[in-house]
């Protein structure tokens with residue numbers, strides 16, 4: 001499996017929770033630029049822990065890390081001080097959670113513009129422009145352009161999730177991390193979001209956690225299989241599902257366990 | 259402070275001056291965010307520290323003002339019981355701490371304003387105890403049955419109304435309750451029970467119990483409502499009546515929490531001032547009759563502090579009473595915390 | 605056998621319900637009594653004019669003004685400080701010994717009898733702070749080291765601090781953690797999460813704290829008995845370094861120290877009605893805000 005350009009790479013990356021539970025253990029992986037990479041594996045295998053380690057959201061749970069996570073320009077995420085980390089999260093890595101999280105009490109316009117508060121963009125015109133561009137990219141503009149002043153919590157679940165994606169890309173990050181973004185959505189919205197991810201891959205490197213193997217096949221060019229905190233196999237999606245190298249992967253793919 | 263609208267960030271350090279300016283802006287903006295974060299966290303931390311400082315300084319300053327009766331020789335002389343006013347000159351000028359203690363604990367009379375001031379703590383403690391016991395016993399009994407009625411017996415629609423109205427009681431200021439006790443209930447109670455003094459410990463305790471009923475009812479109700487429904491159903495399935503379920507299953511399982519709640523009520527009661535000041539008669543008598551007048555620690559401070567001269571013996575003794583109240587609070591809070599912990603995790 | 609158990613059951617039920625009704629009855633009776641006996645004395649003139657003679661006539665204007673000033677000054681201190689402490693406890697502090705110390709300090713503050721706050725006000729605000737200010741400005745006579753409205757308000761602010769901390773804490777706990785994490789994922793610093801995400805959602809709690817502490821502050825008398833309240837001072841000066849009259853204290857004074865208690869009884873009931881309306885009204889408003897906020901957050 002050859003990789004042309006690297007967007008993000010981990011070396012022996014482990015995440016340990018404060019109660020000594022190991023989230024993921026010694027993961028070595030390379031995410032290629034402007035492609036969708038899916039992380040699959042049974043529930044509790046550490047996919048989310050790994051993903052939250054990449055932007056160090058796991059700091060919030062008191063996790064400790066070993067190894068390193070390196071960006072394309074050589075920045076090691078694990079060595080950043082808190083403020084550099086804020087810049088990284090604000091400008092270079094977007095994150096979308098499992099459940100849609102619109103900020104309560106904010107209008108759609110305000111909600112999508114929230115990241116711009118932190119980047120210091122004050123000009124109303126630029127804010128409007130960038131919110132519009134993000135909403136267009138997130139395929140939400142047509143639905144909400146006439147009610148930008150409605151509360152973001154009033155949107156439907158699928159719309160909320162696309163709003164969160166728009167919010168994540170409003171600062172044009174290189175990398176977009178999505179943690180089971182469709183698990184709380186209906187099939188129609190799921191299809192929309194999947195289409196969206198494929199389109200966004202033109203400009204962003206996407207890491208997608210999913211427990212749905214069909215979704216990985218539909219969306220991702222590459223797939224990584226996690227089991228009990230370890231990276232078991234990493235290959236192009238095609239190879240992974242047609243001839244897996246590890247028995248464990250094969251068993252998982254044919255549904256022997258889940 | 260504005261950042262230019264560049265989507266798709268340059269990977270290398272930007273060469274063109276416009277982009278370089280934007281990077282400088284960015285650095286300045288981040289510095290400002292950092293300053294704001296540091297300032298905010300510092301202020302929030304200082305706020306938290308201030309809460310600790312407040313509690314400590316309440317203790318320290320009340321203690322500091324009460325200390326002179328032990329440390330200041332003039333105040334010790336003043337406290338000395340054998341102070342002979344006619345022979346000031348011959349009077350022993352260096353009374354010891356024991357003479358202060360003797361005045362506080364060695365005699366039974368509270369008579370601060372006289373030639374020979376006597377500051378016995380006993381009648382005040384007895385008064386406080388009498389009033390508080392009446393209030394806690396009445397409060398506990400009334401709250402217990404009210405909570406049982408809310409949790410088990412009342413029709414569903416009335417439960418909420420009773421709960422709300424009981425909580426309304428908490429919104430009535432104690433001075434209003436004290437006023438009604440003095441002006442209204444005192445006379446009717448005397449007619450009803452026929453005791454000799456219109457204002458007395460029983461009246462004060464009864465009015466005082468109104469202030470703990472809302473708290474205790476809520477606590478009890480929480481305890482009973484959170485008791486396992488399955489256990490209750492199981493008990494009913496073997497043919498127990500409601501009162502048997504309550505008496506044989508629920509009360510044995512929860513009496514520790516109930517006791518802790520009563521203790522909290524006790525903590526609320528003994529420091530209450532206005533009701534006691536207005537309803538107890540304020541007679542510093544040392545007896546065990548609930549129908550005689552009583553003077554509590556808190557009410558004594560409230561009644562006498564406005565008239566003392568700052569820094570004199572009487573002033574210091576009143577602060578000593580406050581110190582006692584604080585210490586009681588600590589002990590009772592600590593005990594109820596321990597009890598709650600013990601009965602929650604037992 | 606069965607009959608006796610039925611009888612017991614019936615008796616127990618009857619006693620419980622009867623006691624509940626007694627409690628409800630007493631509450632309503634007290635409210636009704638004050639209303640019926642007090643409403644006759646209420647008039648515009650009564651609410652605005654100063655007391656006359658030996659307080660056997662006139663109105664309660666200065667007391668209402670004094671009480672209002674007291675709670676306003678008190679709120680200026682206690683509401684921001686309460687919010688700061690609550691935010692520190694819920695958003696900033698890690699769960700270590702420091703957190704526990706601050707937490708138990710707030711609990712202790714809530715449990716200390718109100719009269720003790722009066723002692724604290726006298727010994728600390730009046731004597732130490734006031735005396736210190738006099739020394740600082742080089743005043744010969746006492747200017748700050750006097751019992752006055754300012755120190756009474758600060759004393760009351762200390763007393764109502766836990767009310768605010770608890771109200772704001774409750775509101776902060778209602779904000780789900782996902783909202784904070786979403787903020788962090790946008791690159792917010794911890795303070796920015798508080799400022800832009802959490803606090804806007806906790807406004808209801810801050811408001812509840814404000815209203816409840818106003819209710820409490822207007823009703824408490826014990827802490828200010830000897831920290832600035834005046835027995836008779838018919839004109840409210842508006843100077844924070846002056847003594848002032850206060851509704852609750854006025855009730856106490858008239859009921860216990862007025863020369864002709866029985867004649868002034870209507871005035872006393874009317875004053876009580878005014879005080880009760882104030883405290884009760886604010887308390888009810890606070891409960892309603894709290895309830896609405898909870899409902900809004902649970903949607």
Ligand SMILES: Nc1ncnc2c1ncn2[C@@H]1O[C@H](COP(=O)(O)OP(=O)(O)O)[C@@H](O)[C@H]1O
Nearest residue numbers: 017021022023042043044045046047048049061
């Ligand atoms: N906040 C936490 N504290 C402690 N352990 C956690 C926490 N979150 C997850 N874990 C543990 O980490 C392991 C990996 O969980 P997770 O990354 O959520 O799995 P996945 O997302 O693949 O379902 C699990 O064993 C889980 O119990």
Ligand SMILES: [Mg+2]
Nearest residue numbers: 047048049180
């Ligand atoms: Mg997960």
